[in-house]
Amino acid sequence: MKLSNDLRAFCDRLGHDFERPELLIRALTHPSMSSSTRGDNQRLEFLGDRVLGLVMAEALYDADSAATEGQMAPRFNALVRKETCAEVAREVDLGTVLKLGRSEMKSGGRRKEALLADAMEAVIAAVYRDAGFEAARALVLRLWGTRIAMADAVGQDAKTALQEWAQGRGEPPPVYVELAREGPDHQPVFTIEVRLAGNRSARASAGSKRQAEHAAAQSLLSELQGGT
Template sequence: MNSALYAILGHEFDNPELLQEALTHRSASHGRDNGYERLEFLGDRVLGLCVADMLMQAFPDEPEGALSRRLNALVRQETLAEVAEGLGFQDYIYVGKAEDDSGARANPAILSDICEAVIAALYKDGGLEVARAFITKYWRDRLEKSSRPPKDAKSSLQEWAMARKLPLPEYEVVDKTGPDHAPVFTIEVSVRGREPARAQGEAKRNAEQKAAELLLERLLKEAKS
């Protein structure tokens, strides 16, 4: 395994196969399980634990709701993909030729999954403190960047509806296109009595956020006119 990658991760693996598994997309797994997917499952939990602990220490007076919004922003796909791309993980991914030709290395969903799988590999090879050191190094600045907890578009749209005593917004998948490794979802969000909005994203959650943002922006403009 490349020593440059060990330097990026801050850990030299006793079991390099763990890291290789974390970097292997199912298209290159040659029938061995599902590549990084099981590690991704574990890495998601390790990341959530470490970031939640960091938030508890950094914002000791904030209520649970505010901490949850901060956590969601720090562990969402966009943040993970940004970290992975910034560290150059795309250069180390094992991926099938067809997927490579179609741009899988630049796919935010794949980069996000790889990042979680690498965190799991660090945890399994070196323990929680090794994984925590990696997470602290690359998430601390993001955690400290905002003095106020973020409010995502879905939450804001829900609050808008509740303030007007309307039912909660409803989200529906109206289309799914693209290959399995890079799906594109079209989501429609509606609030009773208002024209719905649609948006696309490489994950349902992302598409929902974009649709909510579009609808909320339109509703706020209508209120001002």
């Protein structure tokens, strides 16, 4: 099976070439596109959640030999939660290659946090099934990057952490601007941009203003903490 150009470009962003491309295609297929002859990504999502959990638990265990279980637990939760998975998915532009049914596509499914997070976990499982645990582990560690080292900050409420970051440097507090609201009234998708002094900003989309603000704040925090 040959991959389309957009899927090959996605593999380049992931840093993994699939021996079994059908695994990637299934990982990117939302249930709204499933049929009797086309499977969806729900089973892979289930598996990917467990692979991600093991990789993160091991990474946190190795990163801080003095950390107690009580200290590691919130760091772990911050790294594997849906918001973080969706953030990573946005960074590799996963939404552009999601296979969605018409209704999901019209309601802004490519930007929905839950859909992106589920597909990201499914992709992790696809890599695991394609090339084994070490390949999946390398993928996760590469994509999550500095988030592991800064897990304490990730574990905080992102808006609070960003405000504290600005205050600690004598800067004005962050400003949140609604850029767009799309989709039907019962299932809106909000796009929010958070702005700091010095033209630093980040944006995110989610099903509520609060979630979009949180995701935007977390994205900007990740940039700031990473020294970008």
